[in-house]
Amino acid sequence: MxxxxxxxxxxxxxxxxxxxxxxxxxxxxxxxxxxxxxxxxxxxxxxxxxxxxxxxxxxxxxxxxxxxxxxxxxxxxxxxxxxxxxxxxxxxxxxxxxxxxxxxxxxxxxxxxxxxxxxxxxxxxxxxxVIFEPHEILKQDNTPYTVYTPYKNKWLERFSGVEVFSDVSFENVHKNQFEFPTLESFGFKPSSIKVKPYNLGDIGKYAKYRDYPSQDIGSYLGPHLRFGTVSIRSIISALKPEDQTFLNELIWREFFMQILYHFPNVVSQNFRRKYDGIAWRNNETEFKLWCQGKTGYPLVDAGMRQLNTTGYMHNRVRMVTASFLCKHLLIHWQWGEAYFAKKLLDYELASNNGNWQWAAGTGCDAAPYFRIFNPITQLEKFDKNLDYIKQWIPEYGTKDYPDPLVDHKSARLRALEVYKAGIKP
Missing domain, CATH: 3.40.50.620 (HUPs)
Structure with missing residues (x-):
């Protein structure tokens, strides 16, 4: 045979x-x-x-x-x-x-x-x-894009719809009954954390409510795309013209995938090497408190507790927690990246690395180093009724909730000084 x-x-x-x-x-x-x-x-x-x-x-x-x-x-x-x-x-x-x-x-x-x-x-x-492989969306001189918006524009320009293959004949599949192994035979056991089914039902509300963590209108699509339990083609074919904001997020995924492909050194280095001189504090005690969700900044702490409990964190909150670690605590983005890699159900190397470097200011098309999320105003803006906070921090508002680990104003000034001093011309 x-x-x-x-x-x-x-x-x-x-x-x-x-x-x-x-x-x-x-x-x-x-x-x-x-x-x-x-x-x-x-x-x-x-x-x-x-x-x-x-x-x-x-x-x-x-x-x-x-x-x-x-x-x-x-x-x-x-x-x-x-x-x-x-x-x-x-x-x-x-x-x-x-x-x-x-x-x-x-x-x-x-x-x-x-x-x-x-x-x-x-x-x-x-x-x-993917819809487009890393070599398919290139600049006119055949070099890769390192800025998202022109990449996205070229992606959309090239995109002419998707074909979903629905009919599959299994006539040629090998007829055999292999014994299906147990999870335990591989040295593993079932996890108490479950991956949610993905849900496109709220995509119509995505653009309006995506920044509000208590709304919980995310699709939970990440792990399903990561492991291919659904095809990217069938997801995109289900989108409507008004779902552009959601499509843009899927294009970010392919943008970071082609960055990792063309610049594999980003795994262990800053994409922008001029940031190599930053004197990170890397305080292990502070890092531990960040991991546990005990920094005294409610939006940061709620996010970390959501991650530790469910393997998921709301996207807006991911940006705030990552910025806080890199800028307020001056802890190297690789520490945070490694922790997210351990915990996130939707962990994907390209997106995790790309987004952490974006938050730290060291990546391609990154937030400038002087853009420092204020976790206090972010809370007032996106969870003013504290619905998300109360869900994840039951002791919020009592003496059991810790005082802020650092003062926002002085931590911000410290970050600006350290970044400025560390940047190579």
Whole structure:
């Protein structure tokens, strides 16, 4: 028997999945697989909510495949070792997968591709998690955009609608009943934090109410796009012309993805190297209080507590908490980025890095360093009735709630001085 393998990664669905559709259109039997990558899993706690989410989605895919007398082969280990085992077990003609643009994934995929080609196995990759790949939206001189607005304008100019693939024939899928593993067999256990279903029902109100955390009109789409439980094409095809503000957020996602692709050094360095001389204070006690939501600034604390409890934080509040850490406390953006990476259900390297560097003033198209969010006026503006605050800080207004960790005015002046002194001409 000769097989085509479809390798699921960040595309955990059977519908509107470009690479899977292309694989099923071949004449050979298609064997669907998923690999739990030790290099990723070894960094995570045993009750990581994202692993539970991935596992449950794979279980759903497996059940759907069962209806076609098929199943999903789930494996765990070092990815290259797994592929070596697969080539020894099966006669593989081709491997189909969807492209991943993150630095680690690109490095991993290059090694796998080199190995497979050495075995005369075809490798086919497809655009699936974006509307435009990093090389598709470029300036006239073929260099990448580093400012969002011209990138967005070019993106919209190039955009001519999307095609959603609804009909999929599973006639060619490999008929086999693999035993579906337990989560515990991988060394993990179910998380108490659950990923919410995404909801586009409130998108009509998004532009008007998106800055008010108590309104809770976010789509909760982040983790679903991150792991591909829904396609970006089907989301965009559901938007109406008046949903432009929401579409702009999806374009930010692709903007940061192409920044990470073209400038992979942003993972460990400031995008704007002139900020390398900033003398960060990096006070560990203050960082801990920020993590716990005990800074004495209610909007910051409510946001951090929401994150710690649910794996989610409202977008406006993300900006305020990030600015507070970098500017008020003068703690390096990488500390905050790493904490968000641990906690956020919708964690995506490109967006997390891009937004943290934006908040710190060190990134591309970043807020200027002298723009310092005032957490007091932000609260008055976006949660004046304290609905969000009371939801997350039950002791607010009592002696149990801490005094402000720093004075806003003096912290702001300190930040301006430190940034000014640290900027290289």
């Amino acid at each position: 000769t097989y085509t393998i479809f390798w699921f990664r960040r595309d955990l669905r059977l519908t509107d999945n470009t690479g899977l559709l292309e694989a099923l259109n071949r004449d050979t039997l298609v064997l669907p697989i998923f690999i739990f990558d030790d290099n990723i899993l070894n960094e995570l706690p045993p009750d990581d909510a994202r692993v539970s989410f991935i596992y449950n989605q794979l279980k759903t895919i497996n059940s759907e495949l069962n209806r076609h007398n098929s199943s999903l082969l789930c494996l765990k280990g070092q990815v290259l070792d797994i592929w070596k085992q697969l080539t020894e077990t099966y006669t593989i003609e081709a491997v189909y997968t969807n492209t991943d643009y993150e630095p680690y994934a690109r490095e991993r995929d290059a090694k796998v591709s080199t190995f497979l080609k050495s075995k005369n196995i075809e490798v086919h990759t497809f655009k699936d998690q």
